[in-house]
Amino acid sequence: MACFFRRRIAEKLGRTLQQSEDAFIPALSAVPASKKQQSADFKLSINALRSSGILPSSGDIHLQTEDLAAQLTRDSMVEDISAAGGFITFKMNRTLLVQKVLEPFGKNYAQTFGLNSELLNNLKRGTTIVEYSSPNIAKKFHAGHLRSTIIGNFIANLKQSLGNNVIRMNYLGDWGMQFGLLGAGFSQFGCQEKLKQNPLQHLFEVYVKVNKEAEHNEDINQAARDFFKQLEQHESEAVSLWQQFREITVDEYQHVYKRLGIHFDIYSGESFHRDQALDVVQQLQSRGLLKTSEEGTGVVDLSPDGDSSSVCTVLRSDGTTLYITRDLAAAVHRKEKYNFDEMIYVTDKGQADHFQQLFHILHRLGHSWTDRCRHVPFGLVRGMKTRIGEVVFLEDVLDEARARMLHNMSQSRTTKEMDDPEDTAEKVGIGALIIQDFKGPLLSDYKFDWDMMLQAKGDTGVFLQYTHARMRSLIRNNEGVDAETFDPSLLLEQTSISVLQHLLRYDEVLYQSAQDLQPKHLVTFLLKLSHLIASAHKALPVKGSAPDVAQARLRLFSGACSVLASGMKILGITPVDKM
Template sequence: MAACPFRRSIAAQLSRVLNLPPENLIKSISALPVSKKRPVADFQFFVGSVIENKSSDRSKPDLQLQTQRLAEKLKCDTVVREISTGPGTVNFTINRELLAKTVLQQVFKDGSEYGIKSELFSTLPRRKIVIEFSSPNIAKKFHVGHLRSTIIGLLGAGFQQFGNEDELKSNPLQHLFEVYVQVNKAAAEDENIKKLAQDFFRKLEARDEQILSMWQHFRDFSIEEYVRIYKRLGVHFDEYSGESFYQEKSQEVLKMLDAKGLLQKTIKGTRVVDLSEKRDLSLCSTVMRSDGTSLYITRDLAAAIDRMMKYNCDTMIYVTDKSQNAHFEQLFQILKLMGYQWAERCQHVSFGLVQGMKTRKGEVVFLEDVLNEARSRMLQNMAAAKTTKELENPLETAEKIGLAALIIQDFKGLLSSDYQFSWDRVLQSRGDTGVFLQYTHARLHSLEQMCRDGQSTDINTACLQDPQAISVLQHLLSYDEVLYKSSEDLQPKHMVSYLLTLSHLAAVAHKTLPVKGSAPEQAQARLRLFQAARSVLANGMKLLGITPMKKPQHENHILI
């Protein structure tokens, strides 16, 4: 059964009038945004999507006239209560009791799959998608931007000079980072250090046993640390195989490029692939150093080929910062030149830079510092609030709220946009923040727990005809569209905006539609409405990587 039968019902009626298959009309029917000022219809059909309106053709009536004529041919029925027109749209208002009954039934029936079973997804085939993201450097702590660069050579050469095995065992990541800082500084002043680093990397690619063992040593410590940080983020990876994993296979890629006549030698002795339209080397990508070692892009070519052969996926998505846009354009272009048609199915999703992020200790360098700072500030806020309840685990609560605050701030705009960071703004308990989402979920969950004894699945939908209840129901109706839009453009901002609106609507509804003190039948209906809102709120939060909080932090955050 579809997540909501309303679209199909509307499409069936439009199909009869327009003489078009219903499935061709489904995606032209969308839920109307909820209005705070006035009641709105539930769905709108975009007439221009199926009726051509060429202004140059004088014989054709304009779009609005065609819209009006179409509306006149349609009829209200047991599903549609009212039909009206807007600019280029025919609007449909659903029978109010049917709206309440259907939406609530579907939310509870589908649970975590609510919205996914929608007719919007029915024509989409199941796909296998490989996603590469985060990719922090081996032996380098999580950086806020997760910048990728080949530091392994510097690190190897540096450890031989500045490293200490005892310190490595006691605090591996911190010591390796300190070594990296030292050798990086030394390399800026001494060319010999750079040569040692290059030699280390060359030996690594040549599979020198001693050098390979040292790199594996660093890698094991690094991954152990990454797993710990990923766990705080609620992230689990199926596989750990960064581009440095493909050093050996990159030599095979170079042979393939050479065999296809794509490898050209420069005066400096490096090898490049010509990407210019006129093949005049005006645009080329360096894939091999003069000493024969590979580069970042060479290893990424090897990784892409290996992963596609291994997983035979439909899409391969790379998530990195936008400074690597050119890199991925060249990567996909080279794959095409090599004859891999699946390169068309590769996609780069870029994200912007965070500006002005600081901890009390100064400028932020590591992601762990940011997570610790968010947790620390939330603990302070909780302690400062006079109405704060005694919590069993305040540290865990502060961690969940702080992480939610960071995620919502990061996902509010376009991923590729830079933004100015402010701790005060991010950790506000009111307004469009992750803190507000967590508090709303906790309040609604608390309400369910307090009214658990009187819960019933059999409700009177006539008790949910207030404007505030209808607004919540209308918003729940559009959840599948948010999921569909997010799957199309891979932008989390749609979900963030949806969840924040849902939280505000739920808060307004509770002020005017109290559960406690209402007549039993009315209380049951309202409680069921708030349960549905909390369920969908939790679903959306989990999709964004947020663990919903169940207990309210303050006494006055309990809804009764």
């Protein structure tokens, strides 16, 4: 595996330059695999050595590269050392490369392949709160919440796989003036019978009607303000109706989350912090940070010169709290209760200013841990439509993905007999949805495309699932072949070496993902792995080969399949064994 070779090369460099071997680990990286030609396995960046002070930062970098390469000796492990363009490359003994990369897959730690790397030891570990999904109650799960849900799930999975104690939190929008509007609207347009039959659909209809009415009817707006004030003052009738809306919604959401393969440790919400929000207001007041605007609202001046050019409203003129006031209270409460080492908020980029203000005010309140809070913003999905038109609800998207995938599978000549085709179509459809979403930078908007998303060939989630299912089928069909022990000298073909070289990069990809929390690195890695597996599968048949050759090849394919499955699970995709 990569850490074994990286460590040996670092030892060689340490002896040559009289430095600690640990100093060289960050400067060493695996060379991208090539399908067609022999290439080195690792490269050393001379620039990185200059930046860290190991080599002088002045002087000709090419001469430094050649000079250091000349000092390094080849041995039974390192077959070749070359200098080129500010890098020194290392080609490992091929038989040893095969043996060491595939070694973990014959033992009980195949699932942790790449995770025990010294590269990952530099990452801070601890308690991580990931707040994601966070839809508004009394509304159906909108397709717009899909991105927050799957991105947050990826981040939680990644952090957990890297050894963090992860708390997955769904912070529901269950408080605020919209509930005043809904409460006022329900008394006019609501029906308890319809609420029992199709709860979220009925609440959605009520909300649309009352919003339309409020555009030209000030009485409705006043009734909404009155209802929300009753909620803030804990009046039992208003609270009872609100509680009913909340319970109905959470039940409905859990059904959608189950389909997506997503769970939460905590269902929190703005309502939980409504009283604590007033404590935050008092703290702001006691520190002299709370001002009263001309309109009578409570504001905090965030402008650098204190000239009120940038203010944040934290209190309405009637004394009720706002979203940001409750967010401030929630952050303080989470630090007190969970003593987190980092907290990550996953919302669309439209909320970037909100989080900037949130972190600024927390800092002004004297909370030194604010720098451990992070907002991961994302762009919008455009053109998400089903056959019946514009998408409003996520369940419509999931149903359509399953139906389209089921149709595609029924048309394919390679589709296998399976116990539950609908369940397979659901998993493959959701995987396709995730890969389409994760291929680019999160901040970018992207255009939703059903046809591209569900293609079986090319860089799609369907191709990943197909590759995994194909490898699982290969393993099932060769159950009599014992791949526990194998001869590494029988896997020296270029197609085999390319797969192994690519696997050397897995820990680097996880490290890069942990730095910027972007899933695209892992997606790119898994798609390339699948293409390399497909080439190797074509060139290296297991069936009909001599027993020792079949044994070695099966070990290669089961190892690659294991990494493919692990990476897919981090992305939030459930690998299928047949399709």
